[in-house]
Amino acid sequence: MSRIHASGYYRVDYAQDLRLIQTRTQRGWLFAALAALATFPWLADAFLLDLANQVFLASIGALALMLLTGFAGQISLGHAGLLAAGAFTTGILFKELGASFWVTLPASAAVGALLGLVFGLPSLRLRGLYLAVSTLALHFIVAYLGGEYEVRRGFSTGIVVDPPQIGGWTLDSGREWYAVLLVACIATLLVCINLLRAKTGRAWQAIRDGEAVAEALGVGVPAYKLLAFVVSATMTSIAGCLFAYYRGFVSVEAFSLFLSIQYIAMVIVGGMGSLLGALLGAAFVVLFPYAIEAAMQWMPFAQRVSGMVFAVNYAAFGLVMIGFLVFEPQGLVGVWRRIQDWFLLWPFRQRPLAASR
Amino acid sequence: MQLAVNIVVLTAIYALISCGYVLVYRVSRVLNLAHGELMMLGAYGLLATASLFGGHPGLALAAAGGFALAVGVAVYWGLMLRMTGESVLAAVLCTIALGILLRGVVTLAWGAQQEYPLAELGWTNPSIHVGADARISAASLALVVLTALVYAGLFAFLRHTRWGIRMRAAGQNPLLAAQRGIRLHGVYALAWGLATFTGGLAGMLIALDSGLQATMVTIGLKAFPAALVGGLDSLVGALVGSLIVGAAEVLLIQYVDPLLSDVAPFFILLAMLVARPWGLFGTREEIDRV
Numbered sequence: 103m104s105r106i107h108a109s110g111y112y113r114v115d116y117a118q119d120l121r122l123i124q125t126r127t128q129r130g131w132l133f134a135a136l137a138a139l140a141t142f143p144w145l146a147d148a149f150l151l152d153l154a155n156q157v158f159l160a161s162i163g164a165l166a167l168m169l170l171t172g173f174a175g176q177i178s179l180g181h182a183g184l185l186a187a188g189a190f191t192t193g194i195l196f197k198e199l200g201a202s203f204w205v206t207l208p209a210s211a212a213v214g215a216l217l218g219l220v221f222g223l224p225s226l227r228l229r230g231l232y233l234a235v236s237t238l239a240l241h242f243i244v245a246y247l248g249g250e251y252e253v254r255r256g257f258s259t260g261i262v263v264d265p266p267q268i269g270g271w272t273l274d275s276g277r278e279w280y281a282v283l284l285v286a287c288i289a290t291l292l293v294c295i296n297l298l299r300a301k302t303g304r305a306w307q308a309i310r311d312g313e314a315v316a317e318a319l320g321v322g323v324p325a326y327k328l329l330a331f332v333v334s335a336t337m338t339s340i341a342g343c344l345f346a347y348y349r350g351f352v353s354v355e356a357f358s359l360f361l362s363i364q365y366i367a368m369v370i371v372g373g374m375g376s377l378l379g380a381l382l383g384a385a386f387v388v389l390f391p392y393a394i395e396a397a398m399q400w401m402p403f404a405q406r407v408s409g410m411v412f413a414v415n416y417a418a419f420g421l422v423m424i425g426f427l428v429f430e431p432q433g434l435v436g437v438w439r440r441i442q443d444w445f446l447l448w449p450f451r452q453r454p455l456a457a458s459r
Numbered sequence: 460m461q462l463a464v465n466i467v468v469l470t471a472i473y474a475l476i477s478c479g480y481v482l483v484y485r486v487s488r489v490l491n492l493a494h495g496e497l498m499m500l501g502a503y504g505l506l507a508t509a510s511l512f513g514g515h516p517g518l519a520l521a522a523a524g525g526f527a528l529a530v531g532v533a534v535y536w537g538l539m540l541r542m543t544g545e546s547v548l549a550a551v552l553c554t555i556a557l558g559i560l561l562r563g564v565v566t567l568a569w570g571a572q573q574e575y576p577l578a579e580l581g582w583t584n585p586s587i588h589v590g591a592d593a594r595i596s597a598a599s600l601a602l603v604v605l606t607a608l609v610y611a612g613l614f615a616f617l618r619h620t621r622w623g624i625r626m627r628a629a630g631q632n633p634l635l636a637a638q639r640g641i642r643l644h645g646v647y648a649l650a651w652g653l654a655t656f657t658g659g660l661a662g663m664l665i666a667l668d669s670g671l672q673a674t675m676v677t678i679g680l681k682a683f684p685a686a687l688v689g690g691l692d693s694l695v696g697a698l699v700g701s702l703i704v705g706a707a708e709v710l711l712i713q714y715v716d717p718l719l720s721d722v723a724p725f726f727i728l729l730a731m732l733v734a735r736p737w738g739l740f741g742t743r744e745e746i747d748r749v
Binding site: 224227231234236242245246250360366367413414415416418431 | 490538541542545547548549551552553555556557558559560561562563564566567570571680683684687718719721722725726728729732733736
């Protein structure tokens with residue numbers, strides 16, 4: 103987990119080794135970041151707030167997928183199915199029983215955990231490609247069940263969900279959501295960090311790097327694989343529940359295969375095997391279409407294709423994904439690390455050996 | 460009777476598409492998840508050539524076929540070649556990204572509305588009586604016949620021609636094949652070309668029958684379970700798998716619930732993955748290595 107520090111910092115006891123924040127510089131940066139995040143809602147307008155909220159929501163899902171794919175090494179093409187499960191649990195409980203937020207959230211988490219178990223079971227027999235395919239199949243099945251519910255109950259356009267009440271406090275403005283989602287996102291991040299530096303995380307990484315070796319070292323491979331799926335699915339379902347409340351609307355169309363691919367893109371673009379990567383990737387993928395839209399307004403030929411923003415988005419998104427896969431497999435985190443190294447080593451330039459890339 | 464005809468037609472559609480998955484997987488162990496999009500591109504290629512060669516439908520079809528073949532080879536040389544040595548998963552994700560790119564490009568180039576290449580070619584699509592109480596459209600009949608031809612051609616090609624044997628060798632053991640002097644990249648490119656060609660053919664015929672729209676991609680994706688059920692590296696398997704998936708889909712729609720049509724193949728896929736992950740006719744792969 104820990105990166106090399108510049109110099110002059112040595113850990114001398116175990117308590118120091120266990121600290122989340124190691125150096126004064128890190129604490130300084132952390133406070134600066136928290137202060138920036140805290141002042142943001144007072145400076146930003148509604149549109150920017152919505153963007154930030156979307157990034158937070160996506161971050162939770164991306165962190166969950168990163169745990170599963172980046173750390174435990176189990177590929178999932180059905181992430182949107184899990185999001186849909188959380189959102190539909192929330193929507194259905196709200197519509198049928200008028201359940202409150204404090205009922206729907208744990209219920210979504212429970213459904214997510216159960217589905218995670220189901221999604222995870224094939225991983226005991228299958229790996230690589232076949233596992234990816236089985237999660238893809240499960241995605242379609244969850245989406246089908248959601249669609250079936252919509253049609254049977256006559257909500258063919260979708261389920262409307264009222265804003266939730268938390269302790270007599272109705273969440274209906276961007277700023278309130280910002281606070282809730284920020285807290286949720288930070289909580290998810292902390293859970294991930296702590297899972298990863300404990301036994302569980304080490305077991306997952308051992309499974310990723312070599313299943314047989316992990317087993318020989320005494321890691322209970324099936325149990326930890328299932329645990330990875332359950333943890334990841336639970337987090338994703340919670341994100342789905344928050345998504346349902348945030349949008350105020352649940353519909354199958356929102357959880358297409360493209361959404362799954364977007365989440366995979368977050369993990370790839372961000373950089374496999376890094377939590378920071380998940381956050382960077384989530385921000386990148388969420389903001390990307392808006393950046394494209396903004397860029398298109400400046401281009402001379404934009405008038406001609408202005409009716410097809412979504413097609414331009416698709417094309418550009420595919421290109422970016424290919425670009426990262428081919429030219430920068432380590433993702434944004436790789437770029438970030440190179441910048442860091444450059445500053446650490448400055449003024450000495452070091453040309454990496456061709457073989458060590 | 461009509462039910463049987465429907466099953467045969469759907470089986471032919473799936474079979475024609477899924478042999479593309481099999482061809483690529485068999486030689487390079489890459490699952491081409493952009494196959495549905497490549498198929499759509501082939502169909503749009505026909506639309507383009509149809510308006511280009513106004514009064515010559517045969518010429519237009521041939522040109523579109525050549526275009527699809529070229530696209531497949533170009534995809535290999537331009538993109539998949541760069542993924543050599545990367546993990547298989549990275550290559551698969553690359554095909555997914557390619558699919559998204561193609562979807563965007565096709566919509567940009569041709570728009571999102573429904574198109575009818577049949578009318579562009581100046582043909583009609585009469586329905587033909589089969590037996591007492593069943594009918595089949597001419598385009599569907601052509602599709603069934605063509606699927607049979609393609610499969611016969613592929614079997615002959617793989618068994619008897621020099622390039623076909625090379626392709627099988629490359630699929631069985633790339634290292635040994637390369638050492639015997641087989642140009643692997645050439646073989647892979649040919650496999651991609653053929654896969655896209657057959658997929659494009661399927662796309663064209665579906666478009667001739669029922670119009671052309673970007674949603675065609677879903678058919679491509681639904682054909683994938685057929686390939687997997689039969690075994691991803693077996694052509695016979697693709698045929699049998701298509702029959703199973705096609706029959707199940709038609710029967711489920713008829714007797715249970717039309718909404719099931721989009722998921723039925725995936726239910727079968729999941730059942731197959733649980734029971735026999737390598738498929739009915741596939742070779743059992745070495746699954747674990749240290």
